[in-house]
Amino acid sequence: MPRRLQSVLAYTTHDPDLVPGDFVAVPLGKREEIGCVWDEAEVVAARLPADLAFPPPKPVDPSRLRPVFRRIDAPGLPETLRCFVDWVSAYTLAPQGMVLAMAMRGWTPAPPKAVRLWRLASPGHPPKLTAARQKVLDAAAARPMSIKALAEKAGVSSAVISACIKLNLLEAAPSEPAFRDDADDVPRPPTLSASQEVIARALRDAVQKQQFEAILLEGVTGSGKTEVYLEAVQECLALKRQSLVLLPEIALSTQWISRFTRRFGFAPLVWHSSMGDGHRRRVWQHVRNGAPCVVVGARSALFLPFTDLGLVIVDEEHEPAFKQEEGVIYHGRDMAVLRARQAAVPVMLVSATPSLETLANVQAGRYRHLVLPDRHAGAALPDVRALDMRLAPPSRGQFLSPTLLSACRETLARGEQAMLFLNRRGYAPLTLCRQCGHRIECPKCTAWLVEHRAQRRMVCHHCEYAMPIPTQCPSCAATESLVPVGPGIERVTEEVQRELAGVRILVMSSDSLVSAEAARIAVTQIARQEVDLIIGTQLVAKGWHFPHLTLVGVVDADLGLNGGDLRAAERTVQLLQQVGGRAGREARPGTVLLQTYLPDHPAMKALVSQDFHHFMAQEAANRRPGFWPPFGRLAALIVSAETPESADALARALSDAAPKGEGLEVLGPAPAPLTKLRGRHRRRLLLRTRKGIAVQPLLRLWLQKLRLKSDQKIVVDIDPVSFF
Ligand code: ADP
Ligand code: ZN
DSSP, X not given: OBTTSSSOOOOBOOOTTOOTTOEEEEEETTEEEEEEOOOOHHHHHXXXXXXXXXXXXXXXXXXXXXXXXXXXXXXXXXXXXXXXXXXXXHHHOOOHHHHHHHHTTTOOSSOOOOOOOEEESOSSOOSOOOHHHHHHHHHHHHSOBOHXXXXXXXXXXXXXHHHHHXXXXXXXXXXXXXXXXXXXXXXXXXXXXXXXXXXXXXHXXXXXXXXXXXXXXXXXXXXXXXXXXXXXXXXXXXXXXXXXXXXXXXXXOHHHHXXXXXHHSSOOEEEOTTSXXXXXXXXXXXXXXXXXXXXXXXXXXXXXXXXXXXXXXXXXXXXXXXXXXXXXXXXXXXXXXXXXXXHTOEEEEEESSOOHHHHHHHHTTSEEEEEEXXXXXXXXXXXXXXXXTTTSOOOTTOOSOXXXXXXXXXXXXXXXXXXXXXXXXXXXXXEEETTTOOBOBOSSSSSBOEEETTTTEEEOSSSSOEEEOOSBOTTTOOBSOEEEESOOHHHHHHHHHHHSTTOOEEEESTTTOOSHHHHHHHHHHHHTTOOSEEEESGGGGXXXXXXXXXXXXXXXXXXXXXXXXXXXXXXXXXHHHHHHTTTTOSSSOOEEEEEESOTTSHHHHHHHHTOHHHHHHHHHHHHTTTTOTTSEEEEEEEEEESSHHHHHHHHHHHHHTOOOXXXXXEEEEEEEEEEEETTEEEEEEEEEEETTOOHHHHHHHHHXXXXXXXXXXXXXXXXXXXXX
């Protein structure tokens, strides 16, 4: 199977030693390509469940086959990973080649050499610098890099880099992570509380057994879930085996990484999409060699070639960020369970607010449920209150109610920190002409352009489109008629600066926290109390631990409830509970204030009462009768084409060919909420089935009936979690 190709191709070979998993050079048209020798179709079929099996390959005339050029002398793809590739392909209906390409990110024919990486020496402001040196520091702010990579990125000679090192502007990044069991300078792990110890023992036992078992580890924020699952990781290291920990926002998880490093005396192997190629290759080789290690990564780390996997952990298992929405569309959490099952090792799903899917698996007896009941060391859960915005609205043109503003003032006066959460980047989500009512939209998407005042641009959050902020209305040409509507975090920042004079603000969004280095600096500033108030998007929800933070204000708690998403309420509760969980994590108690126009909504009530399980029981009761997930299954078909007519025609053809039968139903076609995306016109259909009906064979048959024109495309999303 040459990579970047869709499916398995046949070749002949004279090499009797060639086995599945080997990498080979093969002819493809006039080119030479790298491929991976795949298992025979019967072998592939035998290791898949019957309803996922691939259709049999077309027979090829052996005389037309071309020979393999040669075997590449490098370790092959382990069988467990080939098996996983087949499974993911069969489950998601993505071509095997596309999945294999993910498993080969980081593959290289020759093992890479170790190189020294350099990072910014201190987050402080360096003295006045030459332009060239400034460029170097800017480049290094992204992530630690080799001298060569830094010189390339900054566009300077390597002499400039050496000078920066001499001047102590750059320092060597902690050496390449490796497993050590001889570290004697490692601080002893904390003594667990009695209830933590009970859970830790259960997790260690599960690791000891080395057989498949799925465990839900639930506990409120700050209850010590991380502490406890690190015990399981330690047990796995004691067995000299490999562990995989998936985190939803690993690129910024500097706190997690330093905590790990402090506890174990060596760094984990970090894996995510913004790592450089050299780093990727080293991790790939390390994992392939079977040496004991801990990989902490984004969902794509599932496709690393573990040869001695002993444990899989999915932290924040409820996070939608585990769903990959492009290319191979798969759910990292679900595929993690599968990966563990194939490797016959335990998998631990960790959350303060588990997904309904996982809770249903617990109920059905498929997953074991372990619960940490309280916050560690008697820290209280924050006091959560809903601020009814109908009763105490903010002043005209403002977004923070008087109650929230005075709570901020009081918190800061006590020398504590506050955080304002609004899940919206930029200045305002909509810009409107007061004269003619024109709304500034993306020319390529059904979406408003979002003003980013700091960058002086209007930006589409769905494609790359951006333009300068216009000075007159593009429609009626009126001047000074364009007004921002609604708040983004930049606008809230402006309001805070106006209302709370002298406050030191730190903004945390994907625009400001662009790298692990930026995150590291932000965390340091917060810990040193060089910051009074944090304003952030959903990035602030992720496992941060800010000891002095006691107040969390949610600017628009209703934001996520809009739109027809079946999980809107569940997600709102999960996200806001997680954000609120940042408050009062140490001795001083925390407060969470939710600005809402819907104080009676079940999601708000659940947040205030902090009775998550009661809320989830209601959610289950709402979804069960209609066979919505997890009580039935969904598969989405997203049709797109260059013209609306072409999209409609294909959607209609799909609808006409739709499968019929007991327990299944096709909803749509309907225009997608993003009717136009990157210039393509989109329609959606949704297949909903009872549990126990295999959707993949239905979909295969259904899709086979269609002939697509060159501008038309159908994307299949099994178990969709977003419906844009
Ligand atoms: P969670 O993952 O549930 O949010 P953590 O494991 O991050 O919880 O623990 C919250 C905080 O409490 C962390 O700072 C952690 O170091 C501390 N902590 C938890 N358990 C203990 C313990 N047994 N002894 C000392 N500190 C602990
Ligand atoms: Zn756009």
